[in-house]
Amino acid sequence: MSTLFDPDEPTDSRPMIVHDGPGGFPSSGGASNGSFGGPSAVPGGLPGGGAWAGGDSLLDGLNPEQREAVEYRGPALLIVAGAGSGKTRVLTHRIAGLIGSREAWPSQILAITFTNKAAAEMRERVDQLLGQASSGMWISTFHSSCVRILRAEAEKAGLSSSFTIYDSADSRNVIKRIIKELDADTLGFTAAGVSNKISKLKNELADADSYARNANLSDPQELMFLEIFRQYTRRLRAAQALDFDDLLAETVFLFRAFPATAALYQRRFRHILVDEYQDTNHAQYSFIRELTRPIEPHIVAEMATAGHHVQSLRDANGGIPGASLTVVGDSDQSIYAFRGADIRNIVEFERDYPGAKVVLLEQNYRSTQNILSAANSVIANNFDRKDKKLWTAVGDGAKIIGYTGYSGHDEAQFIADEIEKLHGEGVAYRDIAVFYRTNAQTRALEEIFVRSALPYRVVGGTKFYERAEIKDAMAYLIAVANPADELALRRILNTPKRGIGPATETQLASFAEANGISFRQAMRDAGSLGMGPKVTGAILQLAKLLDEAALMLDPANPAGAAKVSDVLGFLLSESTLLETLRNSRDPQDETRAENVEELLAQTKDFVKENPDAGLIDFLTQVSLVAAADDLDDSSGTVSLMTLHTAKGLEYDSVFLTGIEEGLLPHQMSAGEPGGPAEERRLFYVGITRARKRLYLSLAMTRAQFGETNVAMPSRYLQEIPGDLIEWRQSPGMANSRGGTQPRALNARRDGYGSRGTGSDRFGGELPPAPKPKTEWANRVTAQVRDNGDLTLQSGDRIRHVDFGDGRVNQVTGEGTKRVAHVQFDKAGAKKLLIKIAPIEKL
Numbered sequence: 001m002s003t004l005f006d007p008d009e010p011t012d013s014r015p016m017i018v019h020d021g022p023g024g025f026p027s028s029g030g031a032s033n034g035s036f037g038g039p040s041a042v043p044g045g046l047p048g049g050g051a052w053a054g055g056d057s058l059l060d061g062l063n064p065e066q067r068e069a070v071e072y073r074g075p076a077l078l079i080v081a082g083a084g085s086g087k088t089r090v091l092t093h094r095i096a097g098l099i100g101s102r103e104a105w106p107s108q109i110l111a112i113t114f115t116n117k118a119a120a121e122m123r124e125r126v127d128q129l130l131g132q133a134s135s136g137m138w139i140s141t142f143h144s145s146c147v148r149i150l151r152a153e154a155e156k157a158g159l160s161s162s163f164t165i166y167d168s169a170d171s172r173n174v175i176k177r178i179i180k181e182l183d184a185d186t187l188g189f190t191a192a193g194v195s196n197k198i199s200k201l202k203n204e205l206a207d208a209d210s211y212a213r214n215a216n217l218s219d220p221q222e223l224m225f226l227e228i229f230r231q232y233t234r235r236l237r238a239a240q241a242l243d244f245d246d247l248l249a250e251t252v253f254l255f256r257a258f259p260a261t262a263a264l265y266q267r268r269f270r271h272i273l274v275d276e277y278q279d280t281n282h283a284q285y286s287f288i289r290e291l292t293r294p295i296e297p298h299i300v301a302e303m304a305t306a307g308h309h310v311q312s313l314r315d316a317n318g319g320i321p322g323a324s325l326t327v328v329g330d331s332d333q334s335i336y337a338f339r340g341a342d343i344r345n346i347v348e349f350e351r352d353y354p355g356a357k358v359v360l361l362e363q364n365y366r367s368t369q370n371i372l373s374a375a376n377s378v379i380a381n382n383f384d385r386k387d388k389k390l391w392t393a394v395g396d397g398a399k400i401i402g403y404t405g406y407s408g409h410d411e412a413q414f415i416a417d418e419i420e421k422l423h424g425e426g427v428a429y430r431d432i433a434v435f436y437r438t439n440a441q442t443r444a445l446e447e448i449f450v451r452s453a454l455p456y457r458v459v460g461g462t463k464f465y466e467r468a469e470i471k472d473a474m475a476y477l478i479a480v481a482n483p484a485d486e487l488a489l490r491r492i493l494n495t496p497k498r499g500i501g502p503a504t505e506t507q508l509a510s511f512a513e514a515n516g517i518s519f520r521q522a523m524r525d526a527g528s529l530g531m532g533p534k535v536t537g538a539i540l541q542l543a544k545l546l547d548e549a550a551l552m553l554d555p556a557n558p559a560g561a562a563k564v565s566d567v568l569g570f571l572l573s574e575s576t577l578l579e580t581l582r583n584s585r586d587p588q589d590e591t592r593a594e595n596v597e598e599l600l601a602q603t604k605d606f607v608k609e610n611p612d613a614g615l616i617d618f619l620t621q622v623s624l625v626a627a628a629d630d631l632d633d634s635s636g637t638v639s640l641m642t643l644h645t646a647k648g649l650e651y652d653s654v655f656l657t658g659i660e661e662g663l664l665p666h667q668m669s670a671g672e673p674g675g676p677a678e679e680r681r682l683f684y685v686g687i688t689r690a691r692k693r694l695y696l697s698l699a700m701t702r703a704q705f706g707e708t709n710v711a712m713p714s715r716y717l718q719e720i721p722g723d724l725i726e727w728r729q730s731p732g733m734a735n736s737r738g739g740t741q742p743r744a745l746n747a748r749r750d751g752y753g754s755r756g757t758g759s760d761r762f763g764g765e766l767p768p769a770p771k772p773k774t775e776w777a778n779r780v781t782a783q784v785r786d787n788g789d790l791t792l793q794s795g796d797r798i799r800h801v802d803f804g805d806g807r808v809n810q811v812t813g814e815g816t817k818r819v820a821h822v823q824f825d826k827a828g829a830k831k832l833l834i835k836i837a838p839i840e841k842l
């Protein structure tokens, strides 16, 4: 992929049709016969009478409604259906059908998915269905599509094509600085609050000026906010940077300001398909709206004059009709209202696209009947929705398993044990997922999983690219790519330490401002600032290093343009960043150095996979890695992720954890209108990810923000018919109660009085306080454990803080990854990671 994209360029490398296709593909030989009459026309015959891998088999795996959706040809198609009914599958088959039947060139297709991973999967499926790789399709997220367009049209958008993309941490840093400078914290402004508000406004396509028009500027709060918003906008512009929300908004503004530019894309993309449409916000909606607009005859005439191929697409009036649009979604799965997503986009689709065909899908192919029934009865409690009943031919399947733990740790231990059991029954780790509402819940889970030597990965936690050392290394690359990016320059100014303090940084900034030059130029001019020779030398050296790196990348470089990996290697070694980490005494720096080396390795892979790509391509790719993109199906690990990240995915076995009031629904949702209903949809999304087995767990006490609080079962649990769930108790509770209902659930019933007899009272029967730990246990728990030297072999007796005494059956693994398989006298069989397990040899 080259950095810049020309919408008029042929991007399809397949020697498919020899005549001139629609959308202006230069003929690849042969005469232009113009027989390709628009999106719904099928050009006659295939070259050489060849067949493609799809054909009937493309429709074989579909039910009649799905087929109808795949085969429908018309300007607008809306597929609304519940979870797991094959919406994404229909989109994929539809794309393959359009290409396979020669109705569309791959390059005329734009498919929007929610994550880059979903995009990659869709592309792979399409290629599979077609039996060959088809390049030129745009299957990507909203953000990736917008970046490609903005880089190609940067000049019109008033940007450099090497603009930087700020992630939320970057933009918060800028906002933090502004708040400090304006003393806005005295008025109660926080970086998080301001950044949320700005993000919401941008999702509504508002900018500082439009905000000013509607704001009450006699209110000091609003006035201050406006000033922060203005400064923020100005600073990002000066740094040639866009934040995530800008990517969408700027593209829409560009299309509106330059109809002729928009027309290039409107003409190119004849088929636009959007997955998860229920979660589009106003800016995303507008982007699609602009792209599907018909092109006015006078613009078509201009395009023809400019040499663009438009002839075959023209209608009787000389205009070009709007692209065909297919959207799929499920309003019951709308979970991004907090980011401005608007269910109305789906509800009002028929109004916005008159004559749209609507297809409903009702058969679920993912889950067992028990899981579906639970999902159906939960979501039925939301008002204001069209009732739809999902059914499945799969059969009832296993019951849902419920578990109430004493604590988050107890809950996590239950999950770890169940996972091992499933694994023992032949379920692969990769087919198991654990979901939670808040990231904080991972702590207990991770602790237990590590101790149990369970292979897992947290999807979208503290992401690799959000680590400080990676951001440092990336800032070097960004500073080379975009010299205007002051944030990147300030980040590396004294990283690694080179004796440039905050006072010097401020001095450089003021010098730049006073002289109307960039921060980078101020660095180059450091000699005239009258600072000490050491500091001056350090600044000049850094400026020179960056300039040299930029020269390496220059295509005019006599040695040939250097690759991203070479440049990063050069920067890391010349700046001594890597060496400093390696030589540091801070033990964490060892990991940091490894991470930076990993980044270097990644750039090498990137160069291998994309030989023609440059630095900007690499930076773009990194900026757009979304949370779910960390998923790697091939790895044999259990996936841990938030409910939001789980959208669109499916797993054989799913654990939904922390089903408690305050977590689900989340306490923050209580005050929001529609909050609890949105949380219920989130629960529905979670339930419907499971294919065969579903676990619902909660804890009676939950440690949060350093406090341990009594937790109450979520109101949503009561919405699941009791006979679908088989409750397992916390081990400590089994003795005192005979029934199968978890005690905490009874407490909940009491509180709500909606079910139960009232005799099931919680009062006076609080669970016994956890046993005080022995002095030994306290010591083992308190110390930072490192049993690296502990030698264990089968037959050894050990003592564990929680599980008591037991006997080692087997030791597997090497070095720090040694695992003891222990049969505890009371707690049963467990696996422990020796290095950190709270154990002692007896």
Ligand SMILES: Nc1ncnc2c1ncn2[C@@H]1O[C@H](COP(=O)(O)OP(=O)(O)OP(=O)(O)O)[C@@H](O)[C@H]1O
Pocket (backbone or CB within 6 Å): 061, 062, 063, 066, 081, 082, 083, 084, 085, 086, 087, 088, 089, 090, 330, 333, 364, 365, 366, 647, 648, 649, 650, 688
């Ligand atoms: N006609 C069919 N025959 C067999 N399997 C199918 C059929 N339709 C869909 N499936 C399978 O059912 C599962 C769910 O399909 P898909 O992911 O497309 O549903 P979805 O409606 O997009 O779900 P979600 O709302 O969760 O995004 C997938 O594993 C898919 O391959």
Ligand SMILES: [Mg+2]
Pocket (backbone or CB within 6 Å): 087, 088, 089, 275, 648
């Ligand atoms: Mg889907």
